[in-house]
Ligand SMILES: NC(=O)C1=CN([C@@H]2O[C@H](COP(=O)(O)OP(=O)(O)OC[C@H]3O[C@@H](n4cnc5c(N)ncnc54)[C@H](O)[C@@H]3O)[C@@H](O)[C@H]2O)C=CC1
């Protein structure tokens with residue numbers, strides 16, 4: 001028997017990030033229906049028509065249209081990308097004052113529709129905003145997640161690829177903690193071609209003598225800021241990340257992705273959302289993988305947790 005797989009994604013905020021994420025979802029043919037909402041309604045209309053106009057040349061037709069919050073009632077996923085382009089020479093945490101009111105308003109409207117799917121938070125500061133959306137929505141922890149350090153992990157792999165000349169997809173491991181300046185590369189988890197990365201470098205000193213883990217980590221941390229300084233925002237990396245997360249959830253792929261999720265005792269932390277490896281299923285963020293971090297890595301995760309929690313204080 002053929003069963004109808006009818007799935008629907010809503011993106012709220014069709015600025016640079018939301019529109020590019022929509023394009024990634026369309027080009028990958030991830031869902032049947034994609035609905036765009038923006039408080040600047042004409043922008044959402046323009047983006048939806050522009051996206052739909054390529055239908056002839058897409059592998060699968062994703063119906064793109066504008067809508068309103070009533071469309072969230074039967075949506076599988078709502079992606080929240082409201083905010084503003086990141087100011088240069090600032091931090092993501094500094095965006096809190098600008099973003100929190102917008103996100104609160106969006107979450108209230110989404111929940112008023114009767115939504116019972118998964119919220120994917122993108123707006124910065126993403127760990128604080130994911131925690132806030134979880135608290136404000138009343139949804140179970142599985143159903144609210146942020147993009148977390150998924151983008152930073154992809155950046156780390158890309159930069160290792162640049163430094164070694166190898167395909168970044170050969171790299172395993174995670175950037176963890178805050179999607180922000182306190183993030184860290186959990187080097188004890190990073191491998192290349194199945195070998196611990198430090199061992200890989202040591203065994204290939206003739207080829208990779210100039211490669212430094214400290215430099216790679218700093219480049220990863222600064223990558224977003226550099227792109228913002230160069231072009232006024234970032235959109236392609238985060239759009240691929242959003243599409244990857246949406247695919248994993250909609251297709252119940254059970255990939256392990258370092259999304260921002262609630263720590264409830266894992267890694268000794270409570271009541272905080274941070275980027276940690278998490279199994280994604282059709283119902284959202286499931287089991288957190290508790291890695292054997294070194295004492296130094298644990299301390300860095302704890303530092304991120306304290307920082308993010310301090311920004312959540314007083315929001316609810
Ligand atoms: N988590 C991550 O890794 C990343 C997060 N971001 C964040 O994504 C957010 C958006 O960035 P951009 O798209 O570059 O900004 P943008 O200024 O291009 O777009 C923001 C959009 O949100 C809309 N908007 C604002 N308030 C709204 C509301 N209440 N309801 C509906 N729509 C509303 C605006 O009309 C605009 O179209 C920022 O917070 C940025 O920091 C950006 C890149 C990566």
Ligand SMILES: CC(=O)C(=O)O
Pocket residue numbers: 086092124151224225234238
């Ligand atoms: C802007 C931002 O958060 C990023 O590209 O990492």
